[in-house]
Amino acid sequence: MRALSVRIGRGTQVRVVAKSRRLVWRRKRGIVPYLFIAPYFVVFFAFLLLPALFGVYASFTDWNILGSPNWIGVENYRVLSDAMMFERAFKNTMMFTLYSVPPLVVGGLLLAVLFNQPLRGRIFGRVVAFIPFALMVTVVGILWRWIFDQNFGLLDYYLTEYGIIDWIDKLGLTEKFQINRKGKIPWLTKWPLHSVALTTVWWQIGTNMIIYLAGLQEIPEELYEAAQIDGANGVQRFRHITLPGLQLMHMFVIPMSVISSLRVFGQAHVMTGGGPAGRSYTIVQHLYAVGWNNQRMGEAAAVGVILFAITFLFTLFQLRFIFKAV
Amino acid sequence: MPDIPLIPTLIVSHLIAVVYGAFGTPAVFATRNRDPQKGRTIGIVVGLVGGLAAVYALWLIGVFVLTTRTRRHIAYGIEPPLIRNRYRLENLRIMSHLLLLVITLLMAVPTLWMVSTALKPGNRVREVPIKWYTSDMTLDNFQAVLDQYDMDEWFVNSTIVAVATTAIGLAVYSLAAYPLARMEFPGKRFIFLGILATMLIPVEATMIPMFIALTRMKVLSNQFGNYSSLVLPVVANAFGLYLLVQFYQTIPVEVEDAARIDGCSELGLYWRIMLPLVRPAMATAGIFTFMASWNNYVWPFIAANPDTQTLPVGLAIAMGSITGSPASVDYGVVMAGMTLATLPPLIIFVLLQRYFVQGISMTGVKG
Numbered sequence: 001m002r003a004l005s006v007r008i009g010r011g012t013q014v015r016v017v018a019k020s021r022r023l024v025w026r027r028k029r030g031i032v033p034y035l036f037i038a039p040y041f042v043v044f045f046a047f048l049l050l051p052a053l054f055g056v057y058a059s060f061t062d063w064n065i066l067g068s069p070n071w072i073g074v075e076n077y078r079v080l081s082d083a084m085m086f087e088r089a090f091k092n093t094m095m096f097t098l099y100s101v102p103p104l105v106v107g108g109l110l111l112a113v114l115f116n117q118p119l120r121g122r123i124f125g126r127v128v129a130f131i132p133f134a135l136m137v138t139v140v141g142i143l144w145r146w147i148f149d150q151n152f153g154l155l156d157y158y159l160t161e162y163g164i165i166d167w168i169d170k171l172g173l174t175e176k177f178q179i180n181r182k183g184k185i186p187w188l189t190k191w192p193l194h195s196v197a198l199t200t201v202w203w204q205i206g207t208n209m210i211i212y213l214a215g216l217q218e219i220p221e222e223l224y225e226a227a228q229i230d231g232a233n234g235v236q237r238f239r240h241i242t243l244p245g246l247q248l249m250h251m252f253v254i255p256m257s258v259i260s261s262l263r264v265f266g267q268a269h270v271m272t273g274g275g276p277a278g279r280s281y282t283i284v285q286h287l288y289a290v291g292w293n294n295q296r297m298g299e300a301a302a303v304g305v306i307l308f309a310i311t312f313l314f315t316l317f318q319l320r321f322i323f324k325a326v
Numbered sequence: 327m328p329d330i331p332l333i334p335t336l337i338v339s340h341l342i343a344v345v346y347g348a349f350g351t352p353a354v355f356a357t358r359n360r361d362p363q364k365g366r367t368i369g370i371v372v373g374l375v376g377g378l379a380a381v382y383a384l385w386l387i388g389v390f391v392l393t394t395r396t397r398r399h400i401a402y403g404i405e406p407p408l409i410r411n412r413y414r415l416e417n418l419r420i421m422s423h424l425l426l427l428v429i430t431l432l433m434a435v436p437t438l439w440m441v442s443t444a445l446k447p448g449n450r451v452r453e454v455p456i457k458w459y460t461s462d463m464t465l466d467n468f469q470a471v472l473d474q475y476d477m478d479e480w481f482v483n484s485t486i487v488a489v490a491t492t493a494i495g496l497a498v499y500s501l502a503a504y505p506l507a508r509m510e511f512p513g514k515r516f517i518f519l520g521i522l523a524t525m526l527i528p529v530e531a532t533m534i535p536m537f538i539a540l541t542r543m544k545v546l547s548n549q550f551g552n553y554s555s556l557v558l559p560v561v562a563n564a565f566g567l568y569l570l571v572q573f574y575q576t577i578p579v580e581v582e583d584a585a586r587i588d589g590c591s592e593l594g595l596y597w598r599i600m601l602p603l604v605r606p607a608m609a610t611a612g613i614f615t616f617m618a619s620w621n622n623y624v625w626p627f628i629a630a631n632p633d634t635q636t637l638p639v640g641l642a643i644a645m646g647s648i649t650g651s652p653a654s655v656d657y658g659v660v661m662a663g664m665t666l667a668t669l670p671p672l673i674i675f676v677l678l679q680r681y682f683v684q685g686i687s688m689t690g691v692k693g
Contacts, residue, residue, distance in 0.1 A: 001566075032505070032509075032592050033505035033509045033511040033514070034505075034511070036501050036502060036504055036505045036592075036596070037501070037502045037505060037506065037517065038523045039497070039498045039501055039502070040498040040499065040501065040502035040561075040567060041502070041517075043494075043498060043558050043562050043564045044521065044524075044564070046558070046562075047532075047536065047558045047559045047561070048524055048527070048532060048559070048562040049524065050535075050565070051532035051533075051534075051535040051539070052527050052531070052532045053535040054535040054539075055531050055532055055534065055535050058534070058535060111429065113520060114422065114425060114426060114429070115426070117422050119419070119422055119423055119426050120423065121426060121427075121430070122426065124430065125426050125429065125430040127676065127679060128433050128434050129429070129430070130435045130675070131364070131434075131672065132433070132435055132436075132437070132677075133675075134617060134668065134671040134672045134675050135437075135621075135625045135668055136620065136621035136623065136637065136638045136667060136668075136671075137442075137638065137666075137670060138622055138623060138637075138638040138639075138641045138642045138664075139638075139641065139664040139667060141642075142641070142642075142660060142664060143436055143439070143661070143664065144436065145441050146439075146443070146657050146660075146661070147439065151452075152451075152452040152454065154435075154439055154456065157454065157455075157456050160456070167561065168395040187329075202433070202436065206433075255556050257528065259525075262528075263528050263530070265530065265624060266623045266624065270642060271579050273456065284528065286531045287528075287530050287531065288530065288624075294626065297534055297538070300534055301531065301534060301535070303531070304528060304530065304531020304532075304534070305531065307528045307530075307531060308526065308527055308528060308531060311526050311528065312526055313650075315526060
């Protein structure tokens with residue numbers, strides 16, 4: 001059958017081979033694919049799916065660590081909708097997402113475009129831009145806390161040294177930038193969310209850059225040449241070739257950036273601990289506080305379910321939007 | 327990349343020099359000079375002249391360095407590419423190089439600052455004005471961090487956990503990704519999409535039931551159980567699997583056919599044909615898994631015993647971010663610890679960097 005198929009044209013060959021192979025599969029394979037998947041699936045089921053499903057169940061109970069869970073319906077969700085702290089955490093998380101995602105995505109894209117140009121030292125630049133990704137969240141948090149330090153921090157030092165604080169002062173924006181009496185901007189106490197967002201952008205932008213870079217290399221050079229002959233300028237080429245050419249990358253980068261921003265925990269936890277006065281308190285910090293500090297597991301599980309729902313809606317919406325836009 | 331026309335670029339760069347001369351340097355000089363008014367005047371002059379001189383010098387150097395190719399073309403009697411737009415093109419190249427330099431520097435500053443702080447002796451860490459390099463730099467902080475904290479123990483724990491996670495992860499991902507990418511069987515779409523959808527679940531939400539279940543089963547109280555409980559939840563994450571599925575799909579079907587005609591079994595096909603072919607993707611998935619495990623913070627923070635404490639949690643506790651106040655922190659020692667903690671993933675990343683970019687660009691993370 002195979003020998004015969006080789007002599008026939010290409011389309012026929014594929015069809016015959018495919019048919020014969022399917023027969024072989026039926027007979028021989030059976031459970032083989034499932035056996036291949038089984039080892040991963042066991043781990044996946046035990047350490048991801050089961051806890052997740054149990055979390056959904058727990059969110060409808062009055063479970064604390066010691067007792068056994070009793071079904072109390074939507075009580076946990078009702079409590080949450082009243083809780084001041086949850087409302088604040090929700091707002092903060094949304095604001096944080098708003099501050100961090102646009103620079104992460106747009107910045108990552110522009111970095112990728114820049115590092116894709118035939119420039120000297122671009123490989124070095126790529127590695128440097130990607131190094132923060134190798135740092136652990138604790139390191140990133142502590143390092144930036146040191147940089148944002150009011151008295152000895154690098155950022156305020158250079159802002160003073162290069163006269164930028166003076167300049168702000170002259171323009172009469174002292175109040176607006178919350179410059180204190182020592183002539184410093186107390187980043188972590190007055191601009192906590194912005195500081196955490198800046199840290200996150202520095203930390204994560206390299207990942208987005210690498211993914212966009214990979215996408216840029218798949219766009220055929222001929223498209224650009226053709227556009228140039230037709231008289232398209234740089235902006236037009238970027239708008240009509242680069243952006244649509246990266247559609248698959250957008251579908252990955254944008255939702256992933258949003259998801260990780262909605263889940264922000266480590267940086268905020270290490271840098272500000274949610275403070276001052278809850279101004280950088282995020283949803284996951286709330287989950288953590290309710291579940292581990294107050295031991296109200298049912299309520300914490302409800303926070304988890306709400307966070308999942310938000311993430312899911314965001315992702316669906318974004319994928320729709322990106323499909324339509326590009 | 328948009329072309330930047332020459333004249334506006336020149337105007338902008340002059341403007342930067344003038345503005346900086348008028349506002350930036352006077353302030354610096356005013357704080358340094360005994361007579362602030364005089365200092366300000368000197369500052370304006372120095373700023374303007376220095377700024378303009380710097381812009382022109384950079385320009386000349388840039389033009390010289392970057393026209394090398396064009397000049398070489400002319401020397402060989404070849405018409406240089408796009409000679410009509412040459413000035414615009416060179417101009418763009420200069421601006422791009424400057425941008426590249428500035429961005430690379432900005433991205434590197436925090437990391438360099440970490441290393442610089444780590445190398446300073448304790449009394450100079452909080453010194454103002456800030457110095458990036460002092461003549462009395464030492465390795466004392468590294469010694470101190472190893473003496474004061476159980477860095478070595480955390481290090482060993484992190485290594486055990488990360489290596490085990492990577493090994494187990496790669497084994498199960500590469501096995502599971504093979505049929506998902508290359509076989510037809512009932513329920514395939516459902517299984518694959520189901521696994522992908524779980525990437526949206528916040529791990530922090532699954533931690534609570536997992537912790538309780540593991541505690542009830544008394545898994546967390548013995549050492550082996552505790553290590554496994556740090557390893558397996560990271561393995562369960564679907565990202566590496568997703569990456570490998572994408573990569574398996576790029577292998578031409580003829581390879582598989584040839585092997586099958588020669589009588590290769592499914593396991594043999596996987597082991598002898600597929601695994602060697604997906605090596606770049608394995609490197610990528612390996613780096614991601616290793617880093618995810620090495621940098622994992624929230625779950626070990628809850629689950630780890632004192633015996634199995636890993637680096638991120640240990641460092642956070644040492645820093646006092648959880649229990650103490652930041653004012654008392656000895657940043658030199660902490661930065662030394664952080665530098666040590668960063669070395670392993672950094673070395674692995676730099677070594678595998680080539681595979682890494684290749685792995686992503688070949689899979690293209692396609693949906």
